[in-house]
Amino acid sequence: MAALGGRRRASAAALLAVATLLVCLAGPAMAAGNKTGQVTVFWGRNKDEGTLREACDTGLYTMVIMSFLDVYGPNGKYHLDLSGHPIAGIGDDIKHCQFVGVPVSLSIGGFGSGYSLPSRQAALDIFDYLWNAFFGGSKPGVHRPFGDAWLDGVDLFLEHGTAADRYDVLALELAKHNIRGGPGKPLHLTATPRCGFPPAGYLKRALDTGIFERVHVRIYDDADCEAYWHLAWDKWTAAYPATRFYVGMTASEMTHGWVHPKNVYYDVAPSVQKADNYGGFMIWDRYSDKLSNYTSMVKGYA
Template structure:
């Protein structure tokens, strides 16, 4: 499946973390060791470590995403920096680093790492919080845009607006399509805007209540217009 999608031009990133508790990276060494382990297991590390456990065989993901919502956080900058060093070992393709912070700024768990390491994409969760897209006056994309131009190490970092794919996809923050379109259109001219992130795709494809044939296609059309 990974290779099939990649042959269609789709990038595959492995996301770490989530809402489940009992994880974290507490030290520089833990961060660097985790980067090496994930690189050998899912990235191009099999080329240097022939004995590495490879659940996907020689298929390699296109990068890693930090969706950190719990636990110790001090080792994530070291993780990103070490992973970037590993990326340089495989020049056969481009690899990416992404993060999925929650919208309150700065994010408690990855805010420091976002300032201290190089990210290609930041897919902000604009739901389940006061700064969600659905709350027009509190929607704080402008704050993240200011960070992208002033604080991000990568001045070409791309920001994605994260939204639920249906009313049941998140606790709160689902955006009816008409409202979503009115919020997204002004962002499309901003240098930082990269697109829309949906949690999750299956919910968006099954959601036909606001736009036809489905919410996912509506988002595609909105971005392409």
């Protein structure tokens, strides 16, 4: 009997050890029960990243954001900077991406200093330009760089601004006109801020409209954010519960705030996926991703 009891205790101990091991192995994945598989990438920052079509055909991304329309404002001048990519053919690439189920948006702003929206009229003017240059409009004198291709959305990537900037007017105008990136496709209105919370007033005023579908919170390239991004993420997701939040990571190991894929699995993914309005990952950028295969390593955790 003693031998039988010993065998039972040993068997129970073995089962407990196996169960404990399984919990340890599956811990992050179990905590990350809110997976979406959504991965957005920024394209247009390096000519050597390959074409837009190639990016869409990797199967890695569920949205591509072209960057940037980096000059706009009250002077009526506009400039599209795609880092030397030939514009000819991009319209066909956009249509191809949409055909394979990858929407394509345009990000406005960027790292330069040539943009502002200091008045309601300036915001209405850029709406008019966007509508006629990249969406369904056709206005004499407004060049359509991508021909008859319709984009799927507009992203705000704002590195500077003032309290006078009226991005809220632009956002509301986009929503009011119900712009669609083609038949039956609703506009994807997104923003890509640094992770510090609260956001700068000019962006906060826009986000407070409550009409943004997605926000990509950048947790890289910001020394103040590195240690506190978890707290900032919780504040972002709580402040805008109707908006989907994507955690923005860099694919370049040389960029400050790069997260090792192992730490995406053990820390980033299970942390961000606790939020009910978690949306996915945002990767900066296609060129770095092509070199490092970062998305290939982390996509399964999204």
